[in-house]
Amino acid sequence: MKQHIIEPRILKGFRDFLPDAQIIRERILSTLEKVYRRYGFVPIDTPILEYTEVLLGKGGGETDKQIYRFEDNGGRDVSMRFDLTVPFARFMAGHYNELYLPFKRYHIGKVFRGENTQRGRFREFIQCDFDIVGTDTASADFEILQVMVRSFQALDLSRVTVRCAHRGVFNRFLRNLGISDRSAEVLRTVDKRHKIGTAETRALLTEFLSDDHADQIVSYIAPEADNQATLKKITALAGGPDEDSLRLETVLDLACETGIDSSIVLDPSITRGLDYYTGIVFETFLDDLPEIGSVCSGGRYNDLASLYTRQHLPGVGSSVGLDRLVAALDELGSFSENVPSVEVLVFQIEQEHLSRYHQIAEMLRVKGFSVEVFPEAKKIQQQFSYAEKKGIPVGVICGGREIQDGVVNLKNLETRENREGVSLDQSAAVLEELLPYRQGSVT
Amino acid sequence: MKQHIIEPRILKGFRDFLPDAQIIRERILSTLEKVYRRYGFVPIDTPILEYTEVLLGKGGGETDKQIYRFEDNGGRDVSMRFDLTVPFARFMAGHYNELYLPFKRYHIGKVFRGENTQRGRFREFIQCDFDIVGTDTASADFEILQVMVRSFQALDLSRVTVRCAHRGVFNRFLRNLGISDRSAEVLRTVDKRHKIGTAETRALLTEFLSDDHADQIVSYIAPEADNQATLKKITALAGGPDEDSLRLETVLDLACETGIDSSIVLDPSITRGLDYYTGIVFETFLDDLPEIGSVCSGGRYNDLASLYTRQHLPGVGSSVGLDRLVAALDELGSFSENVPSVEVLVFQIEQEHLSRYHQIAEMLRVKGFSVEVFPEAKKIQQQFSYAEKKGIPVGVICGGREIQDGVVNLKNLETRENREGVSLDQSAAVLEELLPYRQGSVT
Numbered sequence: 001m002k003q004h005i006i007e008p009r010i011l012k013g014f015r016d017f018l019p020d021a022q023i024i025r026e027r028i029l030s031t032l033e034k035v036y037r038r039y040g041f042v043p044i045d046t047p048i049l050e051y052t053e054v055l056l057g058k059g060g061g062e063t064d065k066q067i068y069r070f071e072d073n074g075g076r077d078v079s080m081r082f083d084l085t086v087p088f089a090r091f092m093a094g095h096y097n098e099l100y101l102p103f104k105r106y107h108i109g110k111v112f113r114g115e116n117t118q119r120g121r122f123r124e125f126i127q128c129d130f131d132i133v134g135t136d137t138a139s140a141d142f143e144i145l146q147v148m149v150r151s152f153q154a155l156d157l158s159r160v161t162v163r164c165a166h167r168g169v170f171n172r173f174l175r176n177l178g179i180s181d182r183s184a185e186v187l188r189t190v191d192k193r194h195k196i197g198t199a200e201t202r203a204l205l206t207e208f209l210s211d212d213h214a215d216q217i218v219s220y221i222a223p224e225a226d227n228q229a230t231l232k233k234i235t236a237l238a239g240g241p242d243e244d245s246l247r248l249e250t251v252l253d254l255a256c257e258t259g260i261d262s263s264i265v266l267d268p269s270i271t272r273g274l275d276y277y278t279g280i281v282f283e284t285f286l287d288d289l290p291e292i293g294s295v296c297s298g299g300r301y302n303d304l305a306s307l308y309t310r311q312h313l314p315g316v317g318s319s320v321g322l323d324r325l326v327a328a329l330d331e332l333g334s335f336s337e338n339v340p341s342v343e344v345l346v347f348q349i350e351q352e353h354l355s356r357y358h359q360i361a362e363m364l365r366v367k368g369f370s371v372e373v374f375p376e377a378k379k380i381q382q383q384f385s386y387a388e389k390k391g392i393p394v395g396v397i398c399g400g401r402e403i404q405d406g407v408v409n410l411k412n413l414e415t416r417e418n419r420e421g422v423s424l425d426q427s428a429a430v431l432e433e434l435l436p437y438r439q440g441s442v443t
Numbered sequence: 444m445k446q447h448i449i450e451p452r453i454l455k456g457f458r459d460f461l462p463d464a465q466i467i468r469e470r471i472l473s474t475l476e477k478v479y480r481r482y483g484f485v486p487i488d489t490p491i492l493e494y495t496e497v498l499l500g501k502g503g504g505e506t507d508k509q510i511y512r513f514e515d516n517g518g519r520d521v522s523m524r525f526d527l528t529v530p531f532a533r534f535m536a537g538h539y540n541e542l543y544l545p546f547k548r549y550h551i552g553k554v555f556r557g558e559n560t561q562r563g564r565f566r567e568f569i570q571c572d573f574d575i576v577g578t579d580t581a582s583a584d585f586e587i588l589q590v591m592v593r594s595f596q597a598l599d600l601s602r603v604t605v606r607c608a609h610r611g612v613f614n615r616f617l618r619n620l621g622i623s624d625r626s627a628e629v630l631r632t633v634d635k636r637h638k639i640g641t642a643e644t645r646a647l648l649t650e651f652l653s654d655d656h657a658d659q660i661v662s663y664i665a666p667e668a669d670n671q672a673t674l675k676k677i678t679a680l681a682g683g684p685d686e687d688s689l690r691l692e693t694v695l696d697l698a699c700e701t702g703i704d705s706s707i708v709l710d711p712s713i714t715r716g717l718d719y720y721t722g723i724v725f726e727t728f729l730d731d732l733p734e735i736g737s738v739c740s741g742g743r744y745n746d747l748a749s750l751y752t753r754q755h756l757p758g759v760g761s762s763v764g765l766d767r768l769v770a771a772l773d774e775l776g777s778f779s780e781n782v783p784s785v786e787v788l789v790f791q792i793e794q795e796h797l798s799r800y801h802q803i804a805e806m807l808r809v810k811g812f813s814v815e816v817f818p819e820a821k822k823i824q825q826q827f828s829y830a831e832k833k834g835i836p837v838g839v840i841c842g843g844r845e846i847q848d849g850v851v852n853l854k855n856l857e858t859r860e861n862r863e864g865v866s867l868d869q870s871a872a873v874l875e876e877l878l879p880y881r882q883g884s885v886t
Contacts (some may be wrong), residue, residue, distance in 0.1 A: 008537035008751040010490055016534055019485035038808050040785040040815025042462035047453055047567050070513030073557045091459055094451035100832035102818055114516050124490050139818035257798035258805050308451040342483040354582055355700035362701050365481050372483025375545055375582035389543035
């Protein structure tokens with residue numbers, strides 16, 4: 001009569017999250033959301049599944065192979081979203097008349113790509129995007145940088161550097177050199193500087209440029225001693241001040257005047273891909289973990305939704321990859337002093353007092369604690385073991401005698417410190433003493 | 444040169460959520476999470492996409508047509524999850540050795556079904572499940588009921604009734620009548636009582652049962668004046684007390700002794716489907732909106748993960764449908780006194796003072812307000828209009844003169860109440876006065 005057992009496997013590149021990991025992920029997301037909201041960004045959501053035509057445009061092209069694409073039961077050609085930018089463009093075009101401009105949105109959601117998992121890539125992962133569309137201003141550019149810096153500070157990752165550059169200034173510099181036609185190759189090469197170093201970058205450039213042009217580019221992309229000096233140099237190399245260099249200057253001034261300039265470096269080697277961005281571009285590196293790469297990147301684009309509408313929608317935005325952030329926080333030991341997910345376990349010592357145990361639990365919850373009652377009167381060692389595995393720091397342990405006397409015994413399950421015969425009125429205060437991170441938080 | 448425009452359409456049964464709607468959805472979810480956490484439930488997450496074999500079991504059967512199922516680029520037969528129960532079963536089987544029992548988890552996530560959209564059904568929707576597995580006890584049954592009641596109270600939906608019954612007691616009653624072989628039809632018919640009324644239920648029963656049996660069933664399923672009387676009646680009709688009736692009694696006692704009994708009704712006509720549940724079952728109705736049906740349902744099952752493991756995992760759990768809850772809160776006018784998503788707009792009156800505007804905004808954010816700076820020095824009427832559309836209640840309006848004097852003008856944009864020449868030190872306190880829901884909240 002035994003039935004066949006199906007192996008409980010999951011797809012490669014997809015993941016389960018057990019409570020300890022999921023709690024950290026939720027805490028990071030909720031911290032980010034609080035910062036976004038504090039700066040006036042509001043949330044949206046869009047479907048996981050969309051028409052393939054909408055997500056890929058007419059052609060599709062190279063991305064195609066990485067897309068989860070299929071025909072649904074109604075014969076429609078559908079795909080799972082592979083980023084949050086394309087759905088946002090479609091969203092802005094579709095809801096243009098219900099919205100207002102500038103529109104500041106954030107969007108946290110799962111995206112799907114059939115990546116090669118051998119490179120440690122995931123096929124399902126969470127992105128957190130925030131953008132300001134409908135305004136082409138230094139104020140908006142600056143605000144995105146500001147939110148990035150403040151987000152990492154809120155995550156206790158204050159040692160962070162946002163490296164920014166301006167695609168317009170770079171392009172004018174290349175025009176000045178008379179090598180605009182090679183700009184794609186130049187951008188692609190320069191983008192490698194952080195990985196391969198300046199000498200190697202120069203060597204690669206000389207493969208398709210003259211030594212003089214390579215030298216000028218190497219000079220252009222090297223940050224100077226401070227942002228002002230870098231700005232002055234690239235402005236001169238690009239042929240003098242113009243709208244783009246003035247925009248950069250204003251953004252850097254705003255950073256100074258709001259005190260975030262120590263986290264901002266003007267780094268002309270930052271290019272961010274080839275087509276999409278038209279203005280400021282930026283990447284974010286953790287000073288203590290530069291090797292994991294950019295944890296938050298983005299830039300200004302000229303027109304978000306031209307595939308779907310003739311409305312012109314310039315914007316600026318940035319995207320955080322949750323996985324890289326989790327890895328970084330883990331590596332740096334942040335979040336290591338974890339607030340426990342459950343604070344108190346009420347032991348079930350004698351089954352006949354079950355309702356009393358539930359009353360005690362409920363009383364403590366009203367005082368703001370997270371509390372559970374062990375559901376069976378199992379051996380006390382099993383209940384201790386449960387508390388340990390779940391990381392519950394305090395136990396309420398009382399049998400018939402304590403219940404008769406209207407008191408409880410409280411035990412710090414880690415230090416084994418006991419507080420016996422505590423009256424119910426006093427229990428919240430004593431609990432607070434047993435939970436060090438709690439000091440002063442009981443309401 | 445104009446390119447073809449792709450219509451920014453979305454799939455039928457799928458939805459975009461604009462900020463106002465998304466904010467409410469997030470607030471509901473975060474309220475539910477807080478309650479779950481307070482009762483010791485911890486979060487997990489699982490993939491949206493899984494092996495079809497894992498989600499559907501060997502056969503598949505009727506559910507099949509509603510599943511988004513396809514072959515991925517690696518030739519695997521995959522499906523998008525259609526609920527959170529099957530992935531939870533697979534999760535428990537796969538991580539059995541990493542977990543502890545009892546395991547109390549909640550899971551909030553999107554699920555997908557190719558439902559007939561003409562019946563107002565959605566093809567992508569969010570479920571919030573919470574379960575306790577690894578213990579077959581009254582304490583766990585009760586705790587699920589308790590979390591349900593407390594969840595709705597936390598959402599300001601205190602006028603709620605959880606209707607519960609016990610499948611075991613009902614089955615024994617049918618055995619006693621000698622009609623166990625008709626139990627599927629009986630359960631299916633009885634389940635309709637709330638929609639069609641008692642007389643019609645009896646008529647349907649007599650189509651396949653004797654008048655006497657139909658009368659006995661109608662008598663069994665009618666709640667009495669109070670839960671004790673109902674319990675006494677069904678216990679007698681089932682042949683006297685046994686383990687199942689004692690379990691029900693203990694659960695009801697716990698409800699009394701923790702003060703949630705006024706929200707719990709023993710209603711023997713609740714059956715919840717045919718196969719899955721084996722013990723207590725429940726549905727939750729809003730007293731002011733019974734017609735929308737159950738907003739939270741569940742019950743006890745004998746073995747969660749038998750498809751994937753020989754480990755025996757009894758459990759009890761419940762599931763909240765977010766959409767129904769949103770509809771109810773909307774209908775009842777809850778959440779209507781909305782806390783605004785952004786509290787303060789700093790107007791950009793003169794572009795030359797942009798950095799000052801950003802400084803003021805940052806100062807107010809440090810005081811705990813949600814603030815944005817209008818990114819362009821547009822006509823003041825356009826900035827007013829932006830604030831109105833976004834629902835921002837207060838404006839900070841200052842030109843060169845105020846900036847020189849180190850003061851700000853604050854304006855309640857709804858009442859047009861002005862506070863002029865407020866010093867920066869005083870601005871947080873004055874803002875608090877202008878934001879009534881804020882009283883006493885500034886840190």
